[in-house]
Amino acid sequence: MTKNLRVKTSEYIDETNRISFKFNGKTYHGYKGDTLASALLANDVHLVGRSFKYHRPRGIMSSGSEEPNAIVQINPNSDRTEPNVRATEVEIYEGLEATSQNCWPSVEFDIGGINNFLSAFLPAGFYYKTFMWPASFWEKYEFFIRHSAGLGKSPTKNDPDIYDHRNLHFDVLVVGAGISGILAAKNAAKNNFKTLLVDEKNELGGSTIYENNEFNKIDNKTSSEWLKKEIEEIKGIKNLEIKTRTSVAAYHQYNYLLARENLTDHLETKDKTNKIRQRLLKIRAKKVILATGALERPLIFNNNDRPGIMLSSAVKKYSEFYGVACGSKNVFFTNNDSAYESALSLYNKGINVEAIIDIREQSESKIVRKVKETGIKIYWSHSIVDTDGYKRLNSVSIMKLSNDGTSVTGSKISISCDCLGVAGGWTPAVHLYTQSGCKLVFDEEKNVFIPNQNTSNQISVGSCDGDFKIDEIIKNLNQKLKDNFNIKETDLDNMKVEIDQENSKRNIWLLPSNKPLGKTKPFVDYQNDATAKDIKLALREGFRSIEHVKRYTTTGMGTDQGKLGNMHALGIIADTAGVKMGELGTTTFRPPYTPLTFGTIVGRNVGKFFDIFRRTPMNNWHVENKAEFENVGQWKRAWYYPINGETMHQAVQRESKAARESAGILDASTLGKIDIQGSDASEFLNRVYTNAWSKLAIGKCRYGLMLNEDGMVYDDGVTTRLGENHYIMSTTTGGAANVLGKLEDYLQTEWPELDVYLTSVTDHYATASLCGPNSKKILKKIIPDLDLSDENFPHMSFKETNIGDIQCRIMRISFTGEHSYEINVQASYGKDLWEKCMEAGKEFNITPYGTETMHLLRAEKGFIIVGQDTDGTMTPIDLQMDWIVSKKKYDFIGKRSLYRSDTMRKDRKQLVGLLTDDPKIVLEEGAQIVSKLNQSPVEMLGHVTSSYFSPNLNKSIALAVVRGGKDMMGKKLFIPMKDKNINVTVANPVFYDEKNERLNA
Amino acid sequence: MFLINCPYCGERDQQEFKAGGEAHIERPKQPTELSDDEWAEYLFMRKNIKGVQFERWNHAHGCRKWFNMVRDTSNDEIKAIYKMGEKPPSQ
């Protein structure tokens, strides 16, 4: 039943290599070299999808990445499935399957097609206006809309493919391997510039490679013949790297470009395995030459979207390059000479051309005269007013255009046809150029936006710069190469170019019909179903900015970003509003030029490589002992160590009791450690901490609080004086890098006179924190020679000693309120140290505890955790830590801010303890606190920052920030929850051992 | 993505750097002598220029050095880079 429209052998199609593939469940055949689009067309399949809003049948429109209609789902039901793929870009391979999108239940019978008949009720903004009211109905509407809309299905299984990233550095990057790109790359490379040439297609040569117009000759050869020789030549140039199937997606500042290199999409499934599918190239080039070519525009007329209506240039490419006739009764509709090339190309291959409809009054170029000689009927000054055929074009109706082009006259002529090639002129592909931040200028004569500047590191050449004729292209390219590369001679100097002259132009953005506009469907954006009517409606409703019109009508907002229709949208707006197109400006072309897969974007950073993990030297021990882990910054920290199926709560209760009753051990290696040296180290600490440091004796430790310049708590930790001019500062785990950065900032920019050097040594040391009443006995077993008496080694002091041969630094400091030691050894001995402690602690039932227990123990003591109990709006005074703020020091970071009227307010949120009236109820962290119930709206006084059940106190405890909380001691407050109100009492935040007696226990 | 010429390391990719806000705002030598308004001026008020702006940058994932940059925020052209303590280029 299906016709074979393969017309003549093409050198780009390997007819000895027959390939079978499936489309919408049916098996078809094509050849190696075919795209899915060309193979479908060869089988006379035009209907490939449905439009987004009206579900109108749509066919293949183009032959490249600008395709708005032929959007398919590749390999559905496989783990490699991919939606929104342009059939015009898919190279077929044995076993390929593809299905239409946007249609349910099938492309042939689509329920959503009813929207087409309702389209009078679905103008621009319809969804915005209708379905937003009443708001509660939205969920019902949404179900209906989502069911009938949607662009393909995203894959549900893991992507089996490998993706990669690569950085490339070149002197010159040439984007686009048409005739201009090839000549530019060749001359750059020959002049000793390391050059990269990329093209999105699998073959070099752009459109010139199948250009056989006998009136356009280079060195007495047809341009395709001539270019093939050039391509052979550049393949041998050493300095030149060529990448095909490589599409530049983004052009950022400073000549940084992202390109996707496609490596396996064209291979059979069995050959895809274990290969890199796509590679994201991150290219930095000293000079970029854009040779991205031009895209042919359609014409905007009534019902211009039926399957069988295509770009004239696409009809030519399918015939010349793929050897496929798009129809057996072809008609062309044009406003310029290029449709005549297409018509002649079909004629020469014996494909029937019924007629050419030209909106111009006449053209006398050689190619037009040649077409006249063939006897093909040409209708001058005519326009198509309507088309017919639901799933495939079957006829067009034409009428004579009035002189001013705004109306049609005379009687209607109907021409039977199954393919219409439309030629509306050429639009320079300036997408990458504008992405780079450069501006466009409107060329009144050519009716296109073109680049208005070439800089020393970026030039546009060929048709993307508005040069559409080979002689123009060669001449301007030659000059640009000479100017930009500072060269005197190129091999373009001696090229002999003969060309046909087009001398007649006529541009009408919206072609008239015999029906009023309201009764017609002239599509501007095919993918989003935006018509000229919608654009005019938007203007009537008061939209003026092109960006607003675009969003309201969704013109240019599909996956194709309106590559075909944007110019018409602008033209219609300009004509309707009576302004010049150059004054209107354009919408922004945003990257990517063509969609990228997520796989390409993430590259290798998937699964366990998704993010960097930092693990402590003791990590393996925690893993072997079945610890649960928690992420703290990039660190994996032991969270708790469940035994015998304990829940987290059970494990934490056990660990907390053990740490207070006998001995516990915590891996504290993740705390930030900064080595501070220099003759001004003490002065430096004086300036960065709130308390005084000059008098700290060598061998002593001190807790410090660091503020931001705005007076808010930034970080905290214990710093130890190791020598006269030597300190080691500890920071919070998450704050380490930022603290170092902040200190460096002050040293380098505010206090360069200070002699201080900072080095991060976080990774150099492993730290085991030994705590509890038996910690001293355990340490004694490990280091028998060390005098651990309170006289020799009191709380807040430091010893440097050895465990066997291993040097270690021990600080007697405590974050739990218990007698405890932080033992630091060189990181590589961390696990060894830990195991020694466990062995020595066995008789005391030493219990490893994780971050959760650490948090609980410090909360019992009312010690804050920066970032949990503070949030960047808490001063030390708010935290009731007035004791740590030196009144004597003249200055420190943040001091002045503590005396601002706002920071001195009495009703700021302040840190307090909370006790629940029912000691068994544990509050939710983040729960809101109020003083009155049954009031609406109720004033929110603050929130719970830390909350635990304390096994040592056998009751629930919490820390909270409460407005004016300092003066509320003993006051009853409420925590309203979803199902109940919890009564609480404001308490001292130090719940346990208020006199710190246990530190010396 | 900018290509930034670190005065200590040479040209490096922007991802190695951290922007640090407006340049040439000196921390007052005697903060306690300032009124609330004067202190707030130092603490909070920053320019947000469309055009040529003086900025601080830090080669955070490189030499960790701070330096100054003159950048046109309208087109991201980097007009000059100079070390901390050096005089800004005259306009």
Ligand SMILES: [Zn+2]
């Ligand atoms: Zn550097």
